[in-house]
Amino acid sequence: MLEGLEGTVVKIRENYILVKSGPFTFGMNCSISTTERLKVGEHYNFNTYLAFYQDRAPELYGFVSTEELEVFSALIKANKIGPRLALKILSGTTPDKLKALIASRNIEGLSNLPGLGKKTAERLIAEIGHLFENEKIGESLASNDSRVDDALNALVSLGFDRRISSRVLSDILKVTPDIEVNELIKEALKKIR
Template identity: 70%
Template sequence: MLEGLEGIVKRINENYVLVKAGFFTFGLNCPISTVERLKVGEHCDFLIYMSFPQDKAPELFGFLTDEEYEVFSALIKVNKIGPKLALKILSGTKPNTLKSLIATRNLEGLSHLPGLGKKTAERLIAEIGHLFEGEFESGTSEMKDPRVEDAVNALVSLGFDRRLTLKTISKVMKEFPDLDTSELIKESLKKIR
């Protein structure tokens, strides 16, 4: 499997880049965040995703940073989001901003990105929201406690909002710091409603 490509940028056309590597010239679909950093004649090292669409030739998607590649890889895991749509979404904002919108379940912010309507944004949050949560949750010491993490996951699986759950559990932990996980869930359920 092709995972990387190193070569000279020969041409840039919106989000399509031609890269000469040895005797071959490859066409890469790239997000705007990658294209903005490229110059014709420059030597670059790309992370590559290779797509095999039905009844079409394989397509290459190129990224300059691990973060761009990570977000793209997460997006294509979502039902009904293929590589082209994932690239369009990723090109609508910076990778870190997109991760933040997903992690904080910002439905309105996501719905304004190109290619994302409300239903697709909801599906995206539901299917990959958990992948980026750790990067954007408050850095409280409570979150490092396995009891808190287990309680949060239990309440979220029951349908409660993650931010509200985290806030409630933090309050309960301050009031009753010695509770075990099941007691923490019971006390939080009393206060969350």
């Protein structure tokens, strides 16, 4: 099984990339959040999932983040959610937010994601909800708080781990819920370092 791929990105489309590794060039499906982090000509290590089909060629799915692969792997365990739909869902949110929506059994929030209707959201919670029961994700991250999005994206772009950053932001917002985004980032940097 192909579990990883190391190479240089030679082309990026919205959710598809080409990666040159040795004498081979691989095409990989990626979430939009992954492709937004990549640059042509840069070298990356991808976590991969190889999907086999009876009626068409195999497809390779690539993830820069291990967490995104883990959530993708959980999604495809649900009935009627294949790799393409799982990738579409991941393109509409972050792994942390998706886990928070599933853990909090937020059917309405899940239904707003691309490719998910109410029935599919209910089935997703019923079939894989137990996988995220032990997740300690703050309520603020399950909401659509743009401050959290902005602060989390800023911290990740600075090289901090997404999971640790989200927990730190959640802790800060519990103490000071009305904090401005710039102060939220400053406080998070103090606590992470």
